[in-house]
Amino acid sequence: MKLTTRGRYAVTAMLDLALNGEQGPVSLAAISQRQDISLSYLEQLFAKLRKNELVASVRGPGGGYRLSRDREHINVADIISAVNESTDSTSCQGKGDCQNGEACLTHQLWDDLSQQIHTFLSGISLGALTARREVKVVSERQARAGAKDSDIYTETLVNAKALNL
Amino acid sequence: MKLTTRGRYAVTAMLDLALNGEQGPVSLAAISQRQDISLSYLEQLFAKLRKNELVASVRGPGGGYRLSRDREHINVADIISAVNESTDSTSCQGKGDCQNGEACLTHQLWDDLSQQIHTFLSGISLGALTARREVKVVSERQARAGAKDSDIYTETLVNAKALNL
DNA sequence: ATTTACCCGACTAAAAGACTCGGGTATTTA
DNA sequence: TAAATACCCGAGTCTTTTAGTCGGGTAAAT
Numbered sequence: 014m015k016l017t018t019r020g021r022y023a024v025t026a027m028l029d030l031a032l033n034g035e036q037g038p039v040s041l042a043a044i045s046q047r048q049d050i051s052l053s054y055l056e057q058l059f060a061k062l063r064k065n066e067l068v069a070s071v072r073g074p075g076g077g078y079r080l081s082r083d084r085e086h087i088n089v090a091d092i093i094s095a096v097n098e099s100t101d102s103t104s105c106q107g108k109g110d111c112q113n114g115e116a117c118l119t120h121q122l123w124d125d126l127s128q129q130i131h132t133f134l135s136g137i138s139l140g141a142l143t144a145r146r147e148v149k150v151v152s153e154r155q156a157r158a159g160a161k162d163s164d165i166y167t168e169t170l171v172n173a174k175a176l177n178l
Numbered sequence: 179m180k181l182t183t184r185g186r187y188a189v190t191a192m193l194d195l196a197l198n199g200e201q202g203p204v205s206l207a208a209i210s211q212r213q214d215i216s217l218s219y220l221e222q223l224f225a226k227l228r229k230n231e232l233v234a235s236v237r238g239p240g241g242g243y244r245l246s247r248d249r250e251h252i253n254v255a256d257i258i259s260a261v262n263e264s265t266d267s268t269s270c271q272g273k274g275d276c277q278n279g280e281a282c283l284t285h286q287l288w289d290d291l292s293q294q295i296h297t298f299l300s301g302i303s304l305g306a307l308t309a310r311r312e313v314k315v316v317s318e319r320q321a322r323a324g325a326k327d328s329d330i331y332t333e334t335l336v337n338a339k340a341l342n343l
Numbered sequence: 344a345t346t347t348a349c350c351c352g353a354c355t356a357a358a359a360g361a362c363t364c365g366g367g368t369a370t371t372t373a
Numbered sequence: 374t375a376a377a378t379a380c381c382c383g384a385g386t387c388t389t390t391t392a393g394t395c396g397g398g399t400a401a402a403t
Contacts, residue, residue: 016181016295019360021288028284040379047280054362056381073370074378089291116212119193122307123186126254130181133298142287184391205348216393221350238401239347 014131020093022050023058027092030068031084031139038070038077058096065095084143090134179296185258187215188223192257195233196249196304203235203242223261230260249308255299 029044041059045052059078062068067087068078080087194209206224210217224243227233232252233243245252 014181016179017360022361024291025284025288028287029280032283042379048284049281051362053364054360057362060381070380071370072368072378072380074372076370076379078380116214118197119190119213122193122310123190125310126189126302126307129302130295130298133295137291137294142291145287145290182391187392207348218394219392222392225350235349236401237347237349237399238403240402241348241400243349 014090014093014127014134015097016093017097019058019096022048022054023062023092023096024089026050026055026058027062027067027080027087027139028142030078030080031143034079037075038079040077043077061096061098062092065091065098067091067095080139084140085138087139088135089137089139089142090131093134094131179255179258179292179299180262181258181295182262184223184261187213187219188227188257188261189254191215191220191223192227192232192245192252192304193307195243195245196308199244202240203244205242208242226260226263227257230256230263232256232260245304249305250303252304253300254302254304254307255296258299 025048026044029048030039033039033043033047041052041055044050045055059068059070063070063078066081069081070076070078190213191209194213195204198204198208198212206217206220209215210220224233224235228235228243231246234246235241235243
């Protein structure tokens with residue numbers, strides 16, 4: 014598991030897609046403008062996202078990308094792994110230079126941690142992230158208006174809490 | 179929060195220190211050999227770890243480094259932040275190029291996620307990681323020997339569970 | 344004194360990151 | 374069917390980060 018700006022770009026773009034993809038496909042040009050990411054770079058990222066079946070493309074005018082499944086079933090670990098493919102983590106496994114037991118021990122400890130991070134990020138879906146944002150926006154709006162909770166908002170709040178967000 | 183091989187080196191070195199520092203300070207040369215990390219690179223990393231008061235140095239023959247506080251009170255987020263200092267995350271904050279509201283929205287969502295990752299890693303101490311390893315080792319040993327739980331091992335097992343590891 | 348081992352800044356090769364460029368091809372609409 | 378849209382894709386480039394070397398220090402122990 015690696016966490017760089019590349020992964021940030023990918024998650025940002027996917028969030029944009031989740032937020033703006035309700036009515037039909039979203040073009041990369043639109044995402045490029047809104048998120049200030051270069052179009053060609055987006056194309057590269059989406060090529061990998063498509064290969065990993067996180068998005069589907071629609072060609073021609075009016076085309077673009079859409080999420081391949083609903084936002085609740087796409088998690089952050091999926092996205093980051095997809096765009097980071099190719100560069101393996103070059104752990105001691107595979108190479109023969111891990112003769113003494115001590116090195117293997119800490120390497121395994123690191124792999125263990127890495128696995129924990131992956132599991133953690135697997136538990137955060139695009140839907141959960143956007144819902145959390147909704148909760149914030151709504152709670153601010155409510156604070157200003159002094160309004161009472163409505164059913165849909167308390168529901169997302171409960172969901173967010175259940176997801177430990 | 180950024181997660182690269184540099185952070186992995188730092189955590190690995192700190193784990194080595196936690197495992198081998200019971201009897202006096204550990205020299206960087208020893209860590210360098212065991213973990214196969216260049217000595218000079220370790221010096222750079224430890225300069226930052228020392229500035230952040232995660233380790234303390236002992237100069238002269240027989241000297242080296244020791245953890246500045248016990249392993250339960252040093253967490254993974256501390257270590258990674260320490261060695262990644264300087265390179266800011268260049269989010270939209272600070273720069274003026276975040277005029278339209280849409281960009282800010284997803285940027286904030288990312289910052290939100292980043293914060294969650296940080297909180298998660300803050301909850302994992304060096305002690306917890308090494309304890310988890312102990313649990314594995316012990317459980318394997320027990321599986322081979324068919325032995326019964328001893329008090330100290332069940333204790334660490336319970337600790338690990340409490341920490342959600 | 345000499346050895347050990349931390350301390351520190353400057354420099355550098357190689358890799359990764361973040362693009363650009365220039366050509367495609369599928370699909371829609373006029 | 375021509376034109377426009379927008380995906381598709383490989384190759385090249387500039388910049389930053391990584392990981393490491395080099396060469397000199399300084400504090401402490403034997």
